[in-house]
Amino acid sequence: MNENNIEDKRHLRSIKTRQKLLEAAREVFIQEGFHKATITQIIKRASVGYGTAYVHFEGKENFLVILMENVMEKFYEIAEAEFLPASVNEAEEMIHKQTNEFLKMAEDERKMLQVFEQAIGISPLVSEKWKNIRKKFIQRISEDIAYAQRNELARKDVHNELVARGWFFTNEMYLWEIVRNEYEHPIEQIAKNIASIYIKGLYL
Amino acid sequence: MNENNIEDKRHLRSIKTRQKLLEAAREVFIQEGFHKATITQIIKRASVGYGTAYVHFEGKENFLVILMENVMEKFYEIAEAEFLPASVNEAEEMIHKQTNEFLKMAEDERKMLQVFEQAIGISPLVSEKWKNIRKKFIQRISEDIAYAQRNELARKDVHNELVARGWFFTNEMYLWEIVRNEYEHPIEQIAKNIASIYIKGLYL
DNA sequence: AAAGAATATGACACAGTGTCAATAATGTAA
């Protein structure tokens, strides 16, 4: 029966077709952008029939979501980094490091993130994915602030979640600016400046 | 000859048709969102022929840009507000007020801004318009920071434009959250919290 | 080798866009 066996020639062919499609989709997305990319362009580049695309993927959005999976994984990893500073100095170092890592993602994954940003505005599915990443970050930052407040490291007269959102938004928008190549300063400098305001504003 | 005369019956009819189309477009955009709205829906609601839409407007994007003109005007007004604080307290009051006004726009113009946000992701024309508003704000905030730095009101160890961007980004993202009805706090409270961090972070 | 199962395919129906030659409405001048 060979059920689920990768040695099954048919199954192998199917996997190869899927791979060809994904690779082609990546190239077309990067070249054309999400909006202008078409199924026809993708299947031609993959040298498969039109209908085949719909056998393997539900549509354009679906292609992108799968192509973005590992990038999204990286974001989650950054969001989950441990944060238990014993002093304001330690907090500063950790925040600075996290901001740096976050903004570096923009450089490292620029091309796919460019496509992703476009898709966020069009595809509800993609938009949902990004919302989840954002939510994760904000939740995490909120907890970090609450922790710092409990440990007399941060001001208690501000609402942790509201501040967390505001701080993440600054990071996020700089991410997109870097993705779009619209920034004129080194990432290191951006991170230093925004983290500096945030830390002096929030920490004691 | 009656050239350019508004009394000219033909011209009057043309103006009326244009108005009908604009009104219909506003309704369709609000009901369907930018992406799903179609020319056919608009012309049907306006009770005119298909081609007529293209006589008066270049396409979907063009409809929206014209519908957004007065909203964009309001943003520019906020951005241009005078900022010459004599003390940190005065600066705080001004910043708080500006943030409040900015975020109130989200509530006042929620429906059109919802459409606008969608369109930013799709239409390069609309995206350009928003970029200009953003640029104006950032430029203005940069100047305000530089002014505060010159007058010994603000820290001089940060880069005014980088900080201005970061601060505007927080405001902008909260604007979109409010537009999308995704916020759970009163605008007043949001403004108070984010401005408080910013001011303590930047001012002396 | 024949039946059966998994894959792949492209023609088709549908929805939307932008254009343009034809038509209708209005203005002008004799």
Place this chain on the structure above:
DNA sequence: TTACATTATTGACACTGTGTCATATTCTTT
């Protein structure tokens, strides 16, 4: 008033793209 010029409106048409499905192809099992 009539004839003709000018301006505005119109919908059919040619395109481009999507998603589906009956059919064809390829592989497996008996």
